[in-house]
Amino acid sequence: TTLDSGPYCRSCAGAAVEYLSHKCVRNSSPENTPSLPGTIHLGLLPEFAAEPDALFILWKDHTAVAEAAEINQLARSWGGPDYTKYSGGVYSPEWLWAKITRIARCNEKVTQAAYSWLEHCDWITLELTGQPLAELKRSRCAAGHKAMWHPEWDGLPSEAFLIRLEPKLAGLRARLYQQTYPADEVAGTLSPEWAEKLGLRPETVVAVGTVDAHAGGVGAGITPYAMVKVMGTSTCDIVVVPPADLAGRPPVAGICGQVEGSVVPGLVGLEAGQSAFGDLLAWFEELLRWPLTAVLARATSLDAKQREEVLQEAERNLLALLTEAAQALPFTQSPVLALDWVNGRRTPDANHQLQGALRNLTMGSSAPEIFRALVEALCYGSRHILERFEQEGIVIRQIIGIGGVAKKSAYLMQMLADVLGRRIAVATSEQAPALGAAMYAAVAAGCYPSVEAAQQAMGSGFSEEYMPDPARMAAYDARYAEYLAFGEFVEATTPGPDSTASLAGA
Numbered sequence: 001t002t003l004d005s006g007p008y009c010r011s012c013a014g015a016a017v018e019y020l021s022h023k024c025v026r027n028s029s030p031e032n033t034p035s036l037p038g039t040i041h042l043g044l045l046p047e048f049a050a051e052p053d054a055l056f057i058l059w060k061d062h063t064a065v066a067e068a069a070e071i072n073q074l075a076r077s078w079g080g081p082d083y084t085k086y087s088g089g090v091y092s093p094e095w096l097w098a099k100i101t102r103i104a105r106c107n108e109k110v111t112q113a114a115y116s117w118l119e120h121c122d123w124i125t126l127e128l129t130g131q132p133l134a135e136l137k138r139s140r141c142a143a144g145h146k147a148m149w150h151p152e153w154d155g156l157p158s159e160a161f162l163i164r165l166e167p168k169l170a171g172l173r174a175r176l177y178q179q180t181y182p183a184d185e186v187a188g189t190l191s192p193e194w195a196e197k198l199g200l201r202p203e204t205v206v207a208v209g210t211v212d213a214h215a216g217g218v219g220a221g222i223t224p225y226a227m228v229k230v231m232g233t234s235t236c237d238i239v240v241v242p243p244a245d246l247a248g249r250p251p252v253a254g255i256c257g258q259v260e261g262s263v264v265p266g267l268v269g270l271e272a273g274q275s276a277f278g279d280l281l282a283w284f285e286e287l288l289r290w291p292l293t294a295v296l297a298r299a300t301s302l303d304a305k306q307r308e309e310v311l312q313e314a315e316r317n318l319l320a321l322l323t324e325a326a327q328a329l330p331f332t333q334s335p336v337l338a339l340d341w342v343n344g345r346r347t348p349d350a351n352h353q354l355q356g357a358l359r360n361l362t363m364g365s366s367a368p369e370i371f372r373a374l375v376e377a378l379c380y381g382s383r384h385i386l387e388r389f390e391q392e393g394i395v396i397r398q399i400i401g402i403g404g405v406a407k408k409s410a411y412l413m414q415m416l417a418d419v420l421g422r423r424i425a426v427a428t429s430e431q432a433p434a435l436g437a438a439m440y441a442a443v444a445a446g447c448y449p450s451v452e453a454a455q456q457a458m459g460s461g462f463s464e465e466y467m468p469d470p471a472r473m474a475a476y477d478a479r480y481a482e483y484l485a486f487g488e489f490v491e492a493t494t495p496g497p498d499s500t501a502s503l504a505g506a
Helices: 006-019 065-077 096-106 108-113 120-129 140-146 159-165 192-198 212-219 278-298 304-328 367-391 404-408 410-420 432-444 451-458 470-492 497-505
Strands: 186-189 205-207 226-231 235-241 258-260 268-272 337-339 357-359 398-402 424-427 462-466
Touching: 065 096, 065 159, 096 108, 096 159, 120 140, 120 186, 120 205, 140 258, 140 268, 205 432, 212 226, 212 235, 212 268, 212 432, 226 367, 226 404, 235 367, 268 367, 278 304, 278 367, 304 367, 304 410, 337 367, 337 470, 357 470, 367 410, 367 470, 398 404, 398 410, 404 410, 404 424, 410 424, 410 462, 410 470, 432 451
Parallel strands: 226 398, 398 424
Antiparallel strands: 186 205, 226 235, 235 268, 258 268, 337 357, 424 462
C-alpha cells in the first residue's frame, strides 16, 4: 500500500530543495535525534491519525521509567547474558526497548496493529530509498546505543529475554533485524518519487542513517580520546577509542553505550550526556516570563500589538539580561547551589527518577543568582561525566564544543572551562551534525576512502577557544564537592520506580 508521508516529509523536502544544489549532490546521509522509535507507517493511517503512540516517541518522554527498571533487573537476574553490559550497565527509559514495552502494556490498539518498530534515522532511510523493509540496512549507531544490539549475543536481546520482559513482545525480534551497518555504507539510492521531489538524480546514493550527536562528533573533527560535547536542549558527550585499547577490560560503566563503528568505522564509540542542558535554562526563562505573560494578557492600557511587542522583547532579551547580571555578581557572593536533574540524570549511571533541586535560598536570593547556580550545575554535571570516563581509564585529551549553547553562550563556555580545568575548542561549523552526515555520505559515494579522510578534506576547524582561569578553579573545585554531596543526599532520598508507583496508587 502506498501511503502519503504527510506534511512532515513534505516540509523536509522543501527544506532540502532550498538547501541543496542539484548539480553537486551525489549522496545523502540521514541523521536524526535519538531515540525515536516508531511503528513504521502506522501513524500515517487514518484510524491512527489521532494516536500519538503510533508516531515516533521522543527520547525526552520518560514515561517508561518503570519498564527501564525492569529491563535492568531482568538483565542481571534471568540467567542469560546481561544485555546492559555495553550500555553502561544501566538501561534508560529514553531508549527503544523501554518505550516499546511501555506501549505494549498501555496501548492495545497500537500493539495489535504494529508489525514492527524502527528508529527515526532508519525510517528516513527507508522512506528515501523506497526499498522493502527486509532489505533496510539498520543504523549501527542507533541499534548499539539504544537497542542493546551487540555481536557478542548475535545482535538484539534474545526472544526468551524479551518474552520474560513482556509476553506481548513475542515474535517482534524476528521482525526487526540482526545485522547493522556504520553510517559510511551505502543503504541504497533515491527512489524515483523522492528524486523527483528533491530535484535530484535517482542514482543519488543514500547512506545508512545515524544519530545526530554522533554525526556531530564526526563533523566536529573527533579523533581518539577527544570528547565532543554536543550542547543543545540536552547534551551528548561523544568519544572514540581504538578497540585494542579496550581489549581485556570491563566495559565502561555508567555511560550510554560503547559500540564499535557507531561514530567512526574501526573505532569504538562511547556516549554519555545530560538529559537537560539548554532546556534547564529555557525552563527558568519561561518561569520568569510567566508573570509578565499573565499580567499582559489582562492589561487594558495596551492594545494587542503592544502586548505582543513587549512579550517578544522579553523573549529576545531575558536570557541575555540574566547572563549580564550573573556575570556582574561578585564571584564568591552567591551561596545558591543547584542540581541539573530537572529531566533526570542520563549519566553517570542513568536515573530518571531524580529531579532538580535548589539549596541555600534566602530572602536575598535574586534571579541572577539562581540563574548562575543553574549554569554552574550544568558545568558540574559535565565534570561528573568527564571524571567518570577518566575513572574508567578513558583519559580525555581534548574537548570540543558544538551546538547552540556552545555557539551562543560565552558565559557558560568560560565557566565550563573553569570548572573542568580544561581548554575547550568550539567547532566553526554552525551545523556540525549535518556536516558529519555529509562526510559519511561522501565516503559512501566514493568521494573519500574513509571518514578520517573526509574529515581532513571537509572539516571546518575551530572558531573560538576557552582557557580555564586558574584564579577560579580552586573555588569551583570546592563548589563541585558541595554539588556531589548535595546530589548524593537527593539521590538517597528519592524513591525508586516501584516506590513512586505505590505512592501514586495510594
